[in-house]
Amino acid sequence: MSLLDKYDQVSARHKRLLALGRDPFDVCMDRIVSATEAIIGGRDVILVGTNNYLGLTFDPDCIAAAADALAREGTGTTGSRIANGTYASHRELEEEIAAFLGRRSAMVFPTGYQANLGILAGLAGPKDIILLDADSHASIYDGCRLSGATLVRFRHNSPADLDKRLERLDGEAASKLVVVEGIYSMLGDQAPLDEFVDVKQRHGVELLVDEAHSLGVFGERGRGLAEAAGVEEEVDYVVGTFSKSLGAVGGxxxxxxxxxxxxxxxxxxxxxxxxxxxxxxxxxxxxxEKVRSRPELRRQLWENARALYKGLMDLGFSVCAEASPIIALKMPNETAAVFMWNALLEAGVYVNLALPPGTPDGSCLLRCSLSASHTPQQVKRICEVFEQSLHALKGWQAAQSAAE
Incomplete structure (x- = not known):
């Protein structure tokens, strides 16, 4: 018996998805044209699933900075931060992040995933308790497990449920850490941070907020949801990534x-x-620096998000949360979601397909993420393609019913 035999059922499910068209989990970008466009399978495609919120991946100044560093300092450090891998630029970035967020200090990691692993596993230990939102990202769960701390899940975005669980733990001597996200990556819904802060203060625990999808998106200065909610001073730890609004890699x-x-x-x-x-x-x-100096990017992002949200609502889609740069549509079942995803791609629009078990409540989702770089014409075209694909889905479903 092979160690890989345990994945037989997963493999069989994957084959069923392939029967409906392309492999949604192995899409190859033949060529990236811009922050919002690519060539996929020889076809021009509008990208609506990249998390490139501010569209900075093609900013000339950012490209020039990367090219200059590559020429001056080479392709990689070939070592860890505690060996030969700390350059002056690593220290500079940590100082800049701390200053940007108004924090005493910051640490940089090679990926956002590792940032959650490193911070959570470093903060908590086997004698501590972590209370985390049930819909937390996989990297948060893995960081909690790596810490060895006792894990207590509370209902998604429910300060009341967190409060009840903390009440039951009030007699425990263990240190306690509450973990939530700013924007949740699957549904695009926001944490009620002010209410979580009230619970935190009442019980005297510490709070960590993962601002991965909200950094650069929320707040007058783009510092995230904690800034927008006016609760930065009550957030003890902030974790984030460079691979969303900041258009790079790291955390x-x-x-x-x-x-x-x-x-x-x-x-x-x-x-x-x-x-x-x-x-x-x-x-x-x-x-x-672009996040600091160009607030108009955030304004354009939100204009695009509200326009797409309204367009999809007008078409009758079941949108999972209020308007935000992440707009997730709940589909009736897996087959409908996969068919629709293929129809969209065939017509020139790429979105993310999200299926159980990686989704909240076993939902089948089509997940869009907007960019400040999307033009009004592109947003209009995206809505048109969604309408065409919805008609195609209904026609296909009718044909399937007639054949049964």
Missing amino acids: FGASDNPGFERLRYTSRPYMFTASSSPSSIATVLATL
């Missing part, structure tokens, strides 16, 4: 806690992995 953790720097020599995911390449660091330094 960070930041805090005002004077002991935060201890994680540099206690967090294994930070200590034992090669550090980010100089070009990646230079890119983030450049994009961070």
Whole structure:
């Protein structure tokens, strides 16, 4: 018996998806044309599933900064931060992130996934308790497991349920950490941070907010949902990624806690992995400056998000949350979702397909993410393609019913 035999059922399910068209989990971008366009299978496609919220991946200044760093410092560091992998630019970026967020200190990681692993596994240990939102990202769950802490899940976006669970734990001597996200990546819904802060204060626990999808998107200065909600001072730890609004690769953790720097020599995911390449660091330094100096990008992003939200609502789609840069549509079943995803791609629009078990409540989703770089004409075209694909789905469903 092979170790891989346990995946037989998953493989069979994958084959059923392939019977409906392309492989939704192995899409190859033949060529990226811009922040919102690509060539896929020889066809021009509008990208509506990239998390490229501010459209900075093709910004000339950011590209120039990366190219300059590549020429000056080479392709990679070939070492970890505690060995030879700390360059002046790593320190500079950490200082810039801390200053941008108004925090005492920050740590940089090679990926956003590792940022959650490193911060959570460094903060908590076997004698601690982590209370996390049930819909938290896989990297949060993995970081919690790596920490060895006791995990307590509370209902998604429910301060009342968190409050009840903390009440039951009030007699416990263990340190407690609450973990939530700013925007949840599947549905695009926002955490009620002000209410979570009230619960946190009442029970005297610490709070970590993952601003991966909300950094650059929310707040007057783009610092995230905590800034927009006016609760930054009550958030003890911030985690985020460079692969969304900042258009690069990497992640960070930041805090005002004077002991935060201890994680540099206690967090294994930070200590034992090669550090980010100089070009990646230079890119983030450049994009961070764009977030500071170009608030109009956030305004354009939200205009695009509201326009697509209205267009899809008018077409009768079941939209999972209020308007945000992530707009998820709930489909009736897996077959309908996969058919629709293929129809959209065939007509020139790429979105994300999200299926159980990686979705909340076993939902089958078509997930869109908008960019400041989408033009009004592109948003209009996206709505037109959704309408055409919906008609195609209804026709296909009618034909299937007639054949049964």
